[in-house]
Amino acid sequence: DAGVTQSPTHLIKTRGQQVTLRCSPKSGHDTVSWYQQALGQGPQFIFQYYEEEERQRGNFPDRFSGHQFPNYSSELNVNALLLGDSALYLCASSLAPGTGVETQYFGPGTRLLVL
């Protein structure tokens, strides 16, 4: 049973650039959530995708956008990178809202460094 996978594992960008991070959910899951984890902090919710639409969004600017594909995989895009965007970006997958099973399983994350 494949777990949540993310790519790339590490990434270095410069200020102003754009980045795309990718996530494949756990087998059988159709909902993907993205979180940002700064060093020494707990993960912060960015947004959640279900049925290829953004369903929930946290307190993040429009520079953060996403997409979900028909195979349930997802991308996180960040435009106009700032130094403060340096963090571990985590993807979590789960069953659809309303199933009564909300458990979210996390991938290993993508470590983004903005210089």
Place this chain on the structure above:
Amino acid sequence: GESVGLHLPTLSVQEGDNSIINCAYSNSASDYFIWYKQESGKGPQFIIDIRSNMDKRQGQRVTVLLNKTVKHLSLQIAATQPGDSAVYFCAENKNDYKLSFGAGTTVTVRA
């Protein structure tokens, strides 16, 4: 805003002893709570969860207790092992399918 927090940022425990990690939450509307373990360089790993209609739930070597009266959550680890060294997060789900995390407690197991 409302958030989940942990009482102590660090916990040092002797190998073989029991560990207790505490968490306070402020949103009485939260109905689902989860404990995650995060090792260095890895994503959070699900440990155990509990719904608000329960007071206690047990897993393998772990027990989660929920006290809704004082909005307190705890994770008990029996016979702590070196592999239990990690950062532990409690998270709450307010029926909107987004998790709110506390800052975490770093557990160090002494040999």
